[in-house]
Amino acid sequence: TETTDPEELRERAVASLVVARDRTTLLTNCVEDPDLTAQHSPLMSPLVWDLAHIGNQEEQWLLRAVAGHEAIRPEIDSLYDAFEHPRADRPKLPLLSPAEARAYAADVRGRALDVLEKAAFHGTRLTEAGFAFGMIAQHEQQHDETMLITHQLRRGPQALTAPDPEPAPLFTGPAEVLVPSGPFTMGTSGEPWALDNERPAHRREVPAFWIDTTPVTNGAYQAFIEDGGYTEPRWWTPEGWAHIRNYEISAPLFWRRDGKQWLRRRFGVTEVVPPDEPVLHVCWYEADAYARWAGRRLPTEAEWEKAARYDPAGDRSMRYPWGDSDPGPEHANLGQRHLRPAPAGSYPAGESPLGVRQLIGDVWEWTASDFLPYPGFRAFPYKEYSEVFFGSDHKVLRGGSFAVDAVACRGTFRNWDYPIRRQIFSGFRTTRSEDV
Numbered sequence: 001t002e003t004t005d006p007e008e009l010r011e012r013a014v015a016s017l018v019v020a021r022d023r024t025t026l027l028t029n030c031v032e033d034p035d036l037t038a039q040h041s042p043l044m045s046p047l048v049w050d051l052a053h054i055g056n057q058e059e060q061w062l063l064r065a066v067a068g069h070e071a072i073r074p075e076i077d078s079l080y081d082a083f084e085h086p087r088a089d090r091p092k093l094p095l096l097s098p099a100e101a102r103a104y105a106a107d108v109r110g111r112a113l114d115v116l117e118k119a120a121f122h123g124t125r126l127t128e129a130g131f132a133f134g135m136i137a138q139h140e141q142q143h144d145e146t147m148l149i150t151h152q153l154r155r156g157p158q159a160l161t162a163p164d165p166e167p168a169p170l171f172t173g174p175a176e177v178l179v180p181s182g183p184f185t186m187g188t189s190g191e192p193w194a195l196d197n198e199r200p201a202h203r204r205e206v207p208a209f210w211i212d213t214t215p216v217t218n219g220a221y222q223a224f225i226e227d228g229g230y231t232e233p234r235w236w237t238p239e240g241w242a243h244i245r246n247y248e249i250s251a252p253l254f255w256r257r258d259g260k261q262w263l264r265r266r267f268g269v270t271e272v273v274p275p276d277e278p279v280l281h282v283c284w285y286e287a288d289a290y291a292r293w294a295g296r297r298l299p300t301e302a303e304w305e306k307a308a309r310y311d312p313a314g315d316r317s318m319r320y321p322w323g324d325s326d327p328g329p330e331h332a333n334l335g336q337r338h339l340r341p342a343p344a345g346s347y348p349a350g351e352s353p354l355g356v357r358q359l360i361g362d363v364w365e366w367t368a369s370d371f372l373p374y375p376g377f378r379a380f381p382y383k384e385y386s387e388v389f390f391g392s393d394h395k396v397l398r399g400g401s402f403a404v405d406a407v408a409c410r411g412t413f414r415n416w417d418y419p420i421r422r423q424i425f426s427g428f429r430t431t432r433s434e435d436v
């Protein structure tokens with residue numbers, strides 16, 4: 001639950017930083033050094049860049065900004081500045097070696113924990129409720145998701161394993177539910193570790209709409225493919241059609257047809273595409289085209305958040321679909337506990353008051369909306385976190401995936417990417433207006 005107790009926030013900060021580092025360590029120790037320095041895809045950094053960048057951001061914010069320390073290695077800042085060097089160029093930079101990067105990140109962490117022990121959890125907005133520590137834990141977890149994407153793109157034998165989610169009984173509930181019309185509170189002003197783009201809380205009028213109870217499954221998506229979805233321009237926006245023609249896209253990324261069935265490569269293993277699992281690795285154009293084919297559309301961001309947070313009984317917005325309590329394993333598939341989404345209809349304990357499932361975890365859900373600031377937005381603590389990305393270039397994704405930790409996922413959390421991107425753990429669900 002939302003807390004402002006300094007000791008509880010301090011414990012939460014330590015725990016979040018430790019959980020993130022355990023994940024980072026796993027992701028960077030499961031392969032040999034050549035796989036850490038290699039370019040597995042021009043879309044991604046070498047894993048060793050992420051590792052040192054995690055340490056460098058932690059140094060800049062916790063050691064320098066919060067505690068006023070001098071730079072440990074001022075000469076490396078520019079190497080790990082995401083805006084100076086595009087991902088594709090990073091393998092050629094004079095990066096820290098894997099051993100140096102590990103030692104640097106560990107050195108910073110040791111000092112950061114000392115700072116955390118003595119830090120006041122009030123004062124500037126950066127230290128208020130331990131925000132900087134929460135921000136850095138979220139940052140590391142975001143890069144842990146990024147590194148998992150790099151692992152998914154990597155060729156070669158399996159390096160990561162995790163138990164599968166519980167098999168779920170076939171979901172027999174309604175395919176869609178009606179979200180009644182009326183205003184709701186979008187965004188947050190009170191969630192202590194919410195990032196700038198989630199703020200401030202504000203009222204939004206949302207007309208009634210129907211929303212899918214579960215994310216769109218591989219089986220449903222295959223029906224779109226079999227029906228010629230990728231060969232019919234009428235389902236696609238002009239940009240989307242040009243894109244799939246140009247890049248010869250005819251199925252989700254990592255899929256391959258094998259006679260009558262579809263196979264996919266997942267973390268180094270080839271398997272039959274499971275029909276009841278949420279579809280993964282589709283771009284916005286594919287999600288949008290599927291929705292049009294189905295006679296539906298993608299939810300706007302406001303619709304998605306209302307479905308995820310609005311409690312009609314209490315007429316208020318909650319932190320999560322199930323209420324205000326932090327996510328547990330019964331609520332959602334988060335944190336790389338599993339390396340795949342759970343079957344559609346899983347996690348009944350995580351459903352919203354109206355009965356919508358899997359809004360949090362499993363797959364990031366594309367929305368119809370461009371990434372724009374909320375009314376009253378103020379960039380914090382740096383305009384390169386969100387502000388420079390606002391505009392019509394990026395579409396918003398909501399809800400988090402199996403690859404992201406709970407600290408970087410909540411009902412208000414906003415992710416964004418280009419509409420052509422599909423190496424990310426992206427899926428979607430569809431909606432329709434009440435009168436359609």
Ligand code: AVJ
Binds near residue numbers: 143146415416
């Ligand atoms: C919010 C996932 C789009 O990876 O570019 C990491 C998160 N920001 N380091 C990204 C982020 C700075 C960001 N996304």
Ligand code: FE
Binds near residue numbers: 057082
């Ligand atoms: Fe970063």
